[in-house]
Amino acid sequence: MSNYAYFLGGTERELKVWQSGAAVPVEGLSDDDWDRAAGAPWVIEGSTGPLAQKQVRLRRLAEVGVKTVLTASTTALIAAQRVWIPDGPALVGYDPLLALAGGTVQTVVTENRDEVEILSRMWPERRFVAVKDAIGLVFSREILPIINEAVAFFEQGVRPEDIDRGVRLGLNYPKGPLEWADLFGWPSVYWGLRALEDMFGPRFRPHPWIRAQVGSSLVERERD
Amino acid sequence: MTIVVLGSGTMGAGIAEVAIIQGQHVVLTDPDPAARQRAYQRIQKSLQRGIEKGRLAEPLATYISRLALADSGPTQDVDWVIEAAPEQLALKQRIFEDLDQRYGESVWLASNTSSIAISRLQARAARFPERIGGLHFFNPVPRMALVEIIRGLDTSDAYLASARELTRRLGKTGVVVPDRPGFLVNRVARPYYLEALRMADEGVATFAVVDDVMEGAGFPMGPFRVMDLVGIDVNLSVTKSVYEQTYWDERYRPHPWQEQLVERGTWGRKSGRGFYRYE
Known part of the structure; x- marks a missing residue:
């Protein structure tokens, strides 16, 4: 060991x-x-x-x-x-x-x-x-498209707290999708979706709002 | 407040039960007398259990006194009409066409649909489409805190304010969501099931590993265990609905396994076998 x-x-x-x-x-x-x-x-x-x-x-x-x-x-x-x-x-x-x-x-x-x-x-x-060598493995492949879906609602005017509350109460998820994104950082969400899109196709394309958040500053990892 | 609930199936009875517990008066309607009676017995039994377990403080008779059964709803002194009929577009459109004619402008109309666009129901209401919206309760209604308040194309701000107040009075949390296929919850949840199916099909991990990983991250049930619990047929139906309403957006394309399992009758727990065996 x-x-x-x-x-x-x-x-x-x-x-x-x-x-x-x-x-x-x-x-x-x-x-x-x-x-x-x-x-x-x-x-x-x-x-x-x-x-x-x-x-x-x-x-x-x-x-x-x-x-x-x-x-x-x-x-x-x-x-x-x-x-x-x-x-x-x-x-x-x-x-x-x-x-x-x-x-x-x-x-x-x-x-x-x-x-x-x-x-x-x-x-x-x-x-x-x-598990098998695959982009996204299991958890990232599950959670990242959930976040991507949630962002579309945010962009359509649903309050972030309402999105998270709705998903927690309606699905009993431990965190709302935007809370997960905050935990991971938007750059990680973006790069994860990009890699999934590259491997599996456009269903993982990052929402334009996510792209806007990370912009060219993406080369820097977020710091706590 | 008086609420007319149209339809005495699981959802209608659940909404009625919650409303009378919270002190509202309910007229539960159904054209089928046997269905009305079944709903009445179900509500009574559930209330009795709540009283015995100490969750409800008032005598059974007090709750029941707030509940009336009828084949159709009264039109006077009604604040809300909540439709909980079977999930069929043509049926719901006929109902809302009729409700719009029968009820005055001050009566709020809601559909408890889980998948039909509210705007398509408003389209049949020639008089006051702005007083129509969605109130999507979740099953089982007495235990699930969320209600999606769905804003159709014509739904007014006054409707949304009133719907928020109603959900608050019913002890629920109302969240206003746009009239998108699947609304918020069913839309956001699609990848949880579909990606799990795809990754299992691709041999990334077994059903049990996928479930264990997600449960280990705090999800109460992994995707395959949820599908087995809810019903693989029900899950497929919701997925198909979102897929069709988004004009076949590939993100929501059902997985072939779902159709195959449904055809075979392996629907999950209720049939003794789904992704797992329950015999």
Whole structure:
């Protein structure tokens, strides 16, 4: 079992999610601090934004000899990420939005049962289940189009609090769609939908309002 | 306040029950006397259970005194008419054409439709279409807090204000939504089921894993367990309705499994088998 892990590419909130309930220390890693990760057994790479940025991070992690990367794979398949770093560390995919949502059952992409076992020991309060390498995995593919639908109502004049209240009371969802979006950040919603659209077609096209929210500032991840 | 409820099925009886609990007077109507009687017994039984469990404070007779049964509604001293007839466009259009003629301008008319555009009902009301809107209660009415208040093309602001007040008096939370196919709740919920079906079909994850993941994130039931509970046939019907009313927007295209399961009679819990087995 790994005795420590690093997290990079996401927000402070995401770092806290991974620190919560962890049986090993989990420290944040910044983009100018690669040497600290040299030889690390596990690094969690949470980038969901522009893929060029994610490629740079994965290549750097490969260069400093990281052993295994738990990498967000809802916007880029693990198969694709392996192409970026063919001789790099082992890659295990995960759903960053499901992690942020505090899901007790976490989806991962790996063919190695040992990696699932190790993750279960590192985060003993979570259950890790292996699923097929697919954009959106399970949770992101469910929640992002729900948010996309809700935004259409917001744009038509329904108050955000009414949308969230209606969905919570009418469907018993734990949060309203716009509350979920606030939790994830609009850039993550946008990039997640874009990747789903790219893989599965126009039914996932981000609503124009979402596009307007993220604009060109998208290259920057939101900060808590 | 006096409310006429048209239709004594599950939804009509539920609306009537909630209204009399909240101190309103209700005339529950149905052209079928046997249906009226069944609704009366259902309401009485539910009230009795509420009293026994301590949820209701007044004697049964007090609640029942506020309920009247009739084959058609009175036209005098009525504040609201809530239609809860079967979900058929032609039937509801005939009802609203008639209601518009029978009731004066000051009587608010509502449809408890879950899928029919309110604007298509208003189109048959030649006199006062602005006093028509949707009041979409959810099943089971006594337990579900939400009512979607649907604003049709002609619905007035005064109607919406009055509908908000009515839902408040009924102890419900009213949310005003536009007259879009599926309204708010059924529209927003479509991807929950359809993407689950597609990802299971593509082998991304099993039914049980999809359900476990969503439940682990706080959803009370995963999509396959909800479909089995509500009925795969009911879920397909709602999906088809949204799909057709959006002129076949591919976002709402039903999954072939739904039709196949419905044809086979595996409708979920009620038939003992759906995505899961319940024998």
